[in-house]
Amino acid sequence: MSPRPADVEVGTELPEQISRVTRADLVRYAGASGDFNVIHWNERVAREVGLPGVIAHGMLTAGLAVRAVTAWAGDPGAVVEYQVRFSRPVVVPDDDLGAELTVRGRVAALLEDGRVRVDLTVISGGEKVLSLARAVVALG
Amino acid sequence: MTLDAGLVGRSYPPSAVYEVGREKIAEFATALADPDPVHRDPAAARAAGHPDVIAPPTFAIVLSLGAADVVVEDPEVGLDYSRVVHGEQRFTHHRPIRAGDRLVATATIDAVKTVAGNDMLTTRVDLATEDGEPVCTTRSMLVARGTA
Numbered sequence: 001m002s003p004r005p006a007d008v009e010v011g012t013e014l015p016e017q018i019s020r021v022t023r024a025d026l027v028r029y030a031g032a033s034g035d036f037n038v039i040h041w042n043e044r045v046a047r048e049v050g051l052p053g054v055i056a057h058g059m060l061t062a063g064l065a066v067r068a069v070t071a072w073a074g075d076p077g078a079v080v081e082y083q084v085r086f087s088r089p090v091v092v093p094d095d096d097l098g099a100e101l102t103v104r105g106r107v108a109a110l111l112e113d114g115r116v117r118v119d120l121t122v123i124s125g126g127e128k129v130l131s132l133a134r135a136v137v138a139l140g
Numbered sequence: 141m142t143l144d145a146g147l148v149g150r151s152y153p154p155s156a157v158y159e160v161g162r163e164k165i166a167e168f169a170t171a172l173a174d175p176d177p178v179h180r181d182p183a184a185a186r187a188a189g190h191p192d193v194i195a196p197p198t199f200a201i202v203l204s205l206g207a208a209d210v211v212v213e214d215p216e217v218g219l220d221y222s223r224v225v226h227g228e229q230r231f232t233h234h235r236p237i238r239a240g241d242r243l244v245a246t247a248t249i250d251a252v253k254t255v256a257g258n259d260m261l262t263t264r265v266d267l268a269t270e271d272g273e274p275v276c277t278t279r280s281m282l283v284a285r286g287t288a
Contacts, residue, residue, distance in 0.1 A: 019173065025171070025173075028170070028171045031167075031171070032164075032170070032171035032202075033168070033171070033202055033205070034202055034205060035201075035205060058229070059201050059226070059229065060172070062198055062229060063171075063172045063196060063197075063198040064172055064173070066197050066198060067172065067173075067174055067196075070197065071176075075178070075188055076174075076176055076178060076179070076194060076196055076197060076236070077178070077188070077189075077190060077233075077235075079233065080232070080233050081230070081231065081232050082230070083229070083230040083231075084228065084229050084230075085227065085228045086225070086226055086227060086229075132228075135197075
């Protein structure tokens, strides 16, 4: 059941979402998005350019994070604005577990016309990987 | 090198038409492990009030990445792509992207600045139908580390 504007106030928390990202997920996202930058699949090149290892596409992290919003809103078409700032890479180890992403969201502002702003906190390896992640959602 | 402030406002010719397919939307949703049927099932999308399956909110990156290449490759911009990282990304949806859309992407340089020796270039990509209906505006900020 989608939240209605009247049900929502500043501070309303979204259900926490935990995702896992494996190397296989990076390959799948590379193909789907067309972003074949080698740092997302080649350990040797990633280390040569000074990274700790293969890292996730920033837009994969952003795309997974906004699912917490679309699942809560009940309609992916309700997201009218989405903005992220990348602060730390998500390092994806070469194992079956991959990296864990924890996404928490809270309503930060009530806007006009039944719109609300949701601010997300996205954590991997104990660190915030997005220094800013916010969505404007049209409810109801 | 430091980016030239005179580049702000420079616009590039519109892209070829990109036709949004149901299978591409489903593939993108699967890559985000997104189970929502509005990305796969036209009947579910219609029941939710959409004319056809709709794309996830970050799908526009598929078009805007390619459209922004004209800026990165512009020799007068002179960005050192080997040192570039994605700093920020923003999507403004005028309506959801949906299967059957025939979209044209137009790239414009929105902002350039240099902070602490890093060049920052913001490219705006306007996505519209070939008939001119605005669909999505994306803004991508790229950082070229230590080039200025």
